[in-house]
Amino acid sequence: MSGNKQICIVDTDSLLFAFRLELRPEKAIQKISRRFDLIIPEKVVEEYADKNKRRLLREYDDVKQDIDLFLERRKDDGKIVKNYVYSHCLQYAERWFNLVGKQEEYKNKIDEGERHCMALGLFLSRKNEQCLYLVTDDFTAIDAGIRLFVKKQRIGLVYSLPELIILNYLLDRGIPELNVRAFINDYFIFNKPQSAEFLDLKTKFLEEIEISCRKQFSSNCNICCKL
Numbered sequence: 001m002s003g004n005k006q007i008c009i010v011d012t013d014s015l016l017f018a019f020r021l022e023l024r025p026e027k028a029i030q031k032i033s034r035r036f037d038l039i040i041p042e043k044v045v046e047e048y049a050d051k052n053k054r055r056l057l058r059e060y061d062d063v064k065q066d067i068d069l070f071l072e073r074r075k076d077d078g079k080i081v082k083n084y085v086y087s088h089c090l091q092y093a094e095r096w097f098n099l100v101g102k103q104e105e106y107k108n109k110i111d112e113g114e115r116h117c118m119a120l121g122l123f124l125s126r127k128n129e130q131c132l133y134l135v136t137d138d139f140t141a142i143d144a145g146i147r148l149f150v151k152k153q154r155i156g157l158v159y160s161l162p163e164l165i166i167l168n169y170l171l172d173r174g175i176p177e178l179n180v181r182a183f184i185n186d187y188f189i190f191n192k193p194q195s196a197e198f199l200d201l202k203t204k205f206l207e208e209i210e211i212s213c214r215k216q217f218s219s220n221c222n223i224c225c226k227l
Helices: 013-020 026-035 042-053 058-074 083-099 103-108 114-129 139-152 160-169 176-189 196-210 213-219
Strands: 005-008 036-041 133-135 156-158
Touching: 005 013, 005 058, 005 114, 013 026, 013 042, 013 058, 013 160, 013 176, 026 036, 026 160, 036 042, 036 058, 036 114, 042 058, 042 114, 083 103, 083 114, 083 139, 103 139, 114 133, 114 139, 133 160, 139 156, 160 176, 160 196, 160 213, 176 196
Parallel strands: 005 036, 005 133, 133 156
Antiparallel strands: none
16 A cells, blocks of 8 residues: 555644645645655545535635645545444554543544544554554644554554654755754644643754754764765
């Protein structure tokens, strides 16, 4: 399913943010689409359609056609996975949260799209015998159990969109540091912090750039850091 690209399962908000925000000179979605194999649960598409129908996405009106075209192409390429395909993994995820005493978090802090992302992640990691990325920007849901589930099931890594962009920066010498910093600043302007802990994430992401191998050791690197 993924060819040579690493699989990324993308949640609703992360998908929307990737169309709204730029990693200059292009939209973030264009950059990550070239690097990763973006796989989307059918439930995420349904969530997007429902929010659109209820006019909850007015701030995305200028990119709506781009989103619709992207989803249509993903569907044609077999990258939107029907809910029934991994329904047994969805049932298991709910059972697992009950077994570890986090049933309330599962019901109240992790929405349907995120549950489907976890289940699809479990399904694809077993089917393809590889680790993958699960991308969501709901930090409350991540802490409520998404990261724990992905870790305990050895599915792969949970990333927010800024973390995925930082990874792209570390792998691609052609991405200027200033553009990544600008993306992170724009992200926190658009996705306004809901708590002091969330606000600290901006500092954390910028520090990750500052102490990264590319920033600290690029002059001695013969792999990806030299043009």
